[in-house]
Amino acid sequence: MMRRMLALLVVAVTLFTAGAAFAADDGFTTTYTYNYDYWTDIRESPDAYRVQTVLSASSLGLDKAMNKPQSLFVRDNDVYICDTGNNRIIQVRCENKTYQLVRVIDRITGCEPATFASPQDVFVDEEGNIYVCDTNNNRIVMMDRDLNFLKVFTKPLDATFDQSLSFLPNKLVVDVSGRVFCLATNVNKGLVKYEADTTFTGYIGANKVRYSFYDYIWKRFLSTKEQRAQQESFVPTEYANIYMDSEGFIYATNTVFSEYDLLSDVAQPIRRLNGIGNDILIKNDRYPPIGDLYWKSESQDHGPSKLVDITVLDNDIYIAIDRTRGRIFGYDSQGIMLWAFGTTGNFDGAFVSAAAIDHMGFDLLALDLLEGCVTVFTPTYYGQLIYSANEAYSRGDYDGAADLWREVLKLNANYNMAFIGVARSLLRQGEYAEAMSYFKMAHDRENYGKAFRLYRKEWVEENITWIMVVVIAVVVLALIRSAHNKMKAEVAAYERDRIKK
DSSP states (O other): OHHHHHHHHHHHHHHHHHHHHHHHHHTOOOSOEEEEOTTOOEEEOOOSEEEEEEEOHHHHTOSSOOOSOOEEEEETTEEEEEEGGGTEEEEEEEETTEEEEEEEEOBOBTSSSOBOSSEEEEEEOTTOOEEEEEGGGTEEEEEOTTOBEEEEEOOOOSTTSOTTSOOOEEEEEEOTTOOEEEEETTOOSSEEEEOTTSOEEEEEOOOOOOOOHHHHHIIIIISOHHHHHHSOOSOOOOOSEEEEOTTSOEEEEOOOSOGGGTTTTSSOSEEEEOTTSOBOOOOOSSSOSOSOSOOOSSOTTTSSOOEEEEEEOTTSOEEEEETTTOEEEEEOTTSOEEEEEEOBSSSTTOBSSEEEEEEETTEEEEEETTTTEEEEEEEOHHHHHHHHHHHHHHTTOHHHHHHHHHHHHHHOTTOHHHHHHHHHHHHHHTOHHHHHHHHHHTTOHHHHHHHHHHHHHHHHHHTHHHHHHHHHHHHHHHHHHHHHHHHHHHHHHHHHHHHHO
8 A cells, every 4th residue: 555655656756757758848937827807717828928038137247136126128139127225227138039138238428427326217219329218317318329418308397287396207208200209207298398409398198086975075064274284185096017919009107096997998008199198098898908907906916017117019019017916918900808827926937016117029028126137938739829910910811810820719719709700800801600609609799799790691692582472472472362352252242143133
């Protein structure tokens, strides 16, 4: 008996070791990858991403560890890391999937002060000009690729900006015309906007004020002056982060909201702002893009997702990172979740304090503030299939998109998006009956109804001749029957009259 148990134990250990070795060879992370089905139940899925490498001070050969880095930015093959605590920008270049240190940017030529003071964000335009939110120097400074000073954007000298407050820029984006949009601490009127010549031109995209009728009545009529002074003002909240997509639209994330406003789409933690600051984000899923759909209330570790940064791929898929549980969420252009993965911890693929995210092609680069490192994730075969299917559909290759989604279903039979993807492709090809069956499997009633109406219209058009023949035949038969009945009635009446006579 003892020998049998020992043998079983040896087999179990051997299998476990072999499985672990296979996972390590394959490069997959052990973080939890999942999605939600139609009933919003969590469904495990194959990994969409694996850890490729981790960029740290030691791996890059830096003289000292990164100290609470706040953000990163990717331009072509270069990564710029805002090493806030060390007052520097670290430039890293990727060549053949290998990341090497290019330079440490800690001085500017031709301006005073020449050094940074707690820089919080960095942006690099297509010409290589570098913009830095030099927060504690109260400025946004612009320099060329050789670090020569070009321009400075300072506190707006305008009545709309409280002159008693310091100008503390912390996030920025720059459009193709050189206009600068920035988030500034204690500014809740939206994004501060500058023209390319550094002229302040106002604000765009302010968060809407949210308060209940009860709050308004209490504050306006029932509370004392002292109570009103202590209560929170009815003012909009600040955004957490911003990102400009390839079309010039600004994606903004918001982490200050009531968790009860999330599922009803009142909180709107992700927004896409047009030129006048209106939210035009498309939300065609059952629930808006908010990260996790389930959480434990009243706990910092177990509360709702706090999406602290966002990046947008060229195919309009956007990806947000969550500070609460270290999760990364991917959504397509319709607001449908493609996948979610990640966790908290201090091992590869996990985060202690997720702070920022950007992309290089399909690779994702995620910054951990407390660990002082950047994790580079690369798509798995499964993840690449999802991207390829979306792109095939976008360029009009509906046959190819359907084939790719079917490949996805072979790997994950619980993936609702794949059923919808196949159905949408079939719908575009005019295969309405087959599209109906896939929409039915995806429980997509709206699109099932659309496919059914098109199928019914097509069936009618194809069978209109027989339909008309049947209709005419029915009408003729009805007329003949009516005439026959009428004649029969007249004959019967004539016979009755003759008998009476």
